[in-house]
Amino acid sequence: MGKSERSLVDWLRQRAGANPFRVPIGIGDDMAAVRLGGNVVLVTADMLMDGVDFRTAEHTPAQIGRKALAASLSDCAAMAVRPIAALASVALPDEWSMEQARQLVEGMLPLAERHGCPLAGGDTNSWSHPLVIDVIVLAQPWPGLAPVRRTGARPGDGVYVSGPLGGSLGGRHLTFEPRVLEARQLAARLTENLHAMMDISDGLALDLSRLCGASGVGATLDANTLERTAVHADARAASAADGRAPLDHALYDGEDFELLAACCCEDETIETGACQWQRIGEFTSSGLAMRRADGRLEPLEVRGWEHFREEGPSSPSRGTR
Amino acid sequence: MGKSERSLVDWLRQRAGANPFRVPIGIGDDMAAVRLGGNVVLVTADMLMDGVDFRTAEHTPAQIGRKALAASLSDCAAMAVRPIAALASVALPDEWSMEQARQLVEGMLPLAERHGCPLAGGDTNSWSHPLVIDVIVLAQPWPGLAPVRRTGARPGDGVYVSGPLGGSLGGRHLTFEPRVLEARQLAARLTENLHAMMDISDGLALDLSRLCGASGVGATLDANTLERTAVHADARAASAADGRAPLDHALYDGEDFELLAACCCEDETIETGACQWQRIGEFTSSGLAMRRADGRLEPLEVRGWEHFREEGPSSPSRGTR
Numbered sequence: 001m002g003k004s005e006r007s008l009v010d011w012l013r014q015r016a017g018a019n020p021f022r023v024p025i026g027i028g029d030d031m032a033a034v035r036l037g038g039n040v041v042l043v044t045a046d047m048l049m050d051g052v053d054f055r056t057a058e059h060t061p062a063q064i065g066r067k068a069l070a071a072s073l074s075d076c077a078a079m080a081v082r083p084i085a086a087l088a089s090v091a092l093p094d095e096w097s098m099e100q101a102r103q104l105v106e107g108m109l110p111l112a113e114r115h116g117c118p119l120a121g122g123d124t125n126s127w128s129h130p131l132v133i134d135v136i137v138l139a140q141p142w143p144g145l146a147p148v149r150r151t152g153a154r155p156g157d158g159v160y161v162s163g164p165l166g167g168s169l170g171g172r173h174l175t176f177e178p179r180v181l182e183a184r185q186l187a188a189r190l191t192e193n194l195h196a197m198m199d200i201s202d203g204l205a206l207d208l209s210r211l212c213g214a215s216g217v218g219a220t221l222d223a224n225t226l227e228r229t230a231v232h233a234d235a236r237a238a239s240a241a242d243g244r245a246p247l248d249h250a251l252y253d254g255e256d257f258e259l260l261a262a263c264c265c266e267d268e269t270i271e272t273g274a275c276q277w278q279r280i281g282e283f284t285s286s287g288l289a290m291r292r293a294d295g296r297l298e299p300l301e302v303r304g305w306e307h308f309r310e311e312g313p314s315s316p317s318r319g320t321r
Numbered sequence: 322m323g324k325s326e327r328s329l330v331d332w333l334r335q336r337a338g339a340n341p342f343r344v345p346i347g348i349g350d351d352m353a354a355v356r357l358g359g360n361v362v363l364v365t366a367d368m369l370m371d372g373v374d375f376r377t378a379e380h381t382p383a384q385i386g387r388k389a390l391a392a393s394l395s396d397c398a399a400m401a402v403r404p405i406a407a408l409a410s411v412a413l414p415d416e417w418s419m420e421q422a423r424q425l426v427e428g429m430l431p432l433a434e435r436h437g438c439p440l441a442g443g444d445t446n447s448w449s450h451p452l453v454i455d456v457i458v459l460a461q462p463w464p465g466l467a468p469v470r471r472t473g474a475r476p477g478d479g480v481y482v483s484g485p486l487g488g489s490l491g492g493r494h495l496t497f498e499p500r501v502l503e504a505r506q507l508a509a510r511l512t513e514n515l516h517a518m519m520d521i522s523d524g525l526a527l528d529l530s531r532l533c534g535a536s537g538v539g540a541t542l543d544a545n546t547l548e549r550t551a552v553h554a555d556a557r558a559a560s561a562a563d564g565r566a567p568l569d570h571a572l573y574d575g576e577d578f579e580l581l582a583a584c585c586c587e588d589e590t591i592e593t594g595a596c597q598w599q600r601i602g603e604f605t606s607s608g609l610a611m612r613r614a615d616g617r618l619e620p621l622e623v624r625g626w627e628h629f630r631e632e633g634p635s636s637p638s639r640g641t642r
Contacts (some may be wrong), residue, residue, distance in 0.1 A: 002419075003419045005445050005447075007419070008419060008423070008445055009445060011419075012440070012443075012445075015423075015426065015427075015430070016426070016439060016440040016441075018406065018439030019442065021407055021437065022405070022406065022439065023439055023441045026439075026442065027440070027441065027442050027443070031442070032406065032408060032441040032442030033363060034383075034405055034406045034441055034459055036357070036360050036362050036405060036459070036461050037359065037360040037461065038359060038360065038362045039357050039359065039362075040357065040359040041357050041360075041362050041459065043364075043406075043408060043441075043442070043457070043459060044442070044444075045366075045408050045409075045410040045442070045443055045444050045455065045457055046410070046444055047410040047411070047412060047444045047446050047453075047455065049412050049446060049448045049450070049453075051448065051449070051450075052446065052448050066345060078533075079541055084343070084355055084357060085339070085343065085344055085353065085355045085364075087353060087364060087457070088366075089366040089367075089368040089410075089455045090368070091368060091370050091453055092628075092629055096327060096629075097324065098323075098324045098332075099382075101327070101329050101629070102332060102336075105333060105336065105337070105580070109336070109337070118337060118339030118340065118343065118344055118347075119337040119339065119348070120335075120337075120339055120344045120347050120348065120353040120355055121347065121348050121350075121353030121364070121365070121366070122327055122348070122354070122366055123366050123367055123368045123372065123626055124326050124330060124333075124629060125368050125370060125628045125629075126326075126628045126629040126630075127370045127371070127372065127373050129370070129372075129451055130448045130450055132368075132412055132453045134366065134368065134410045134444070134455040136364070136366055136408070136457050137503065138355055138357070138362065138364060138459075140357050140358065142400070182516075190601050191545070200349050225555055284347075288464070307413075307444075307445055307446045307447045308413055308415075308417075308422070308445060308447040309447075
């Protein structure tokens, strides 16, 4: 088996195969779901590392702490569930001061409070290597709303995104607001017509290919609509700096932390709170394609951030490209 | 505030202060407890790092994976609760092969199965630095048994340990069996007479001082009884090699993953399944002391593994001393 994050996770899913009554949602979705007595608890862990997801040389401890919690809350948004409590495990560099350690936590607290997700525990370690932080969030379904998985997209569903994409590494990846409430609103609005959802952390193209793979469908994006509605101003700024097309940034940059949804819906836009969800294409029976302005269908190239590849060390880092 | 793991955790507990209805057990115990609907879910995260808790140069991926899960299951034992599911977040070194990554997981699976704790998810990452693995375990109370905290020890309670201590780094730290079932049996046997419990990971003396701190009590250990009942053969082997007294190894080595309990009980030993719990002393109103064979009381020196100290980099590592 070739070395890749995807083949490792595929292997894990088959190998670990938990009892589906005890673990209704296992390896491969944004969160796992575990049955406890009469309740289902959802849980996610998102590990961020210096030099990959942030740089301690550039970013403050508070910015890093905030991003770490926000990334895990974004998983709650992806499943349209309610965050309940967070834990943080850290490997602090030996040379960090108490003040730096405290600022890491201080960066999380306003976000934790806004989302009703108190810090309930964790594990404090130190070592002679760079900072690692793993934030775990427990969640439960919102009343009356089932968790939304990656697996339910159907041909004919619209491909929706919760906001414009690209250029996040210019700074937005440190300040984004997890779409927890907007996801809840979308789920309440569409009810059974919201078929699948995930958050976009590794680039629209790669994450769309993952959602399609989990659902056993394909998708065709509309270049015109993408250009008009889903390219972030930050993608245009990045384009001005590096010459790559803004659309290229929107498709491949990653770290957007917007949501990608499969909705049985024809509306061009859906408004929920702070988000205007845009319909940027359609799910199909197979294949990933881009419809150009002149109507031509081209294969959609899939690339984006993936951990644990053959090329390893020479690859660009994620939060720091 | 001086730099130390303890002062950081103390600060965190005060700063994060979660709603005690939502989070009945917060920062500072072996697991956090979170209320979800009608249920309480317990959760622990235990992060292990190369060069601190294991050495990839010496230990196989399977040994490391097993230890990481066992450490988190030991937290379930410490609270006398039932493991339900595990997640594992990893930062794999870029140069690791698929086979190494798979062996890390394979090392967990027999233990996971034996404890009815399937691997339900996690987060797979890679980077150019040493291996980090953070294992999260969700648990629930055993039927009819409340989770046992660190805070309930009272003067007059016996100090009990679930097995002999010391010399674990000779190899036992990779193969220990978490005392999940024995903790349940002790809790069922003693009911309200089991006042407090924790697992011994950083040395009996340091962990006893933590339990005493959490409970607001002191303790006096009996050197004679300790020598006779609670010094592991591995501690004697370590003593033969380094000349430090066996009792010194039992008090300060760490990585034992036996349990330390405060029981309102006079029995010298309590048998539960594979464990003979030994009464090695008594909780008192304050102070930590050792009663020598001749009856003299000496202060008990408190030292052991602590993360995030001033001396940092020059300190010995934990699983690799």
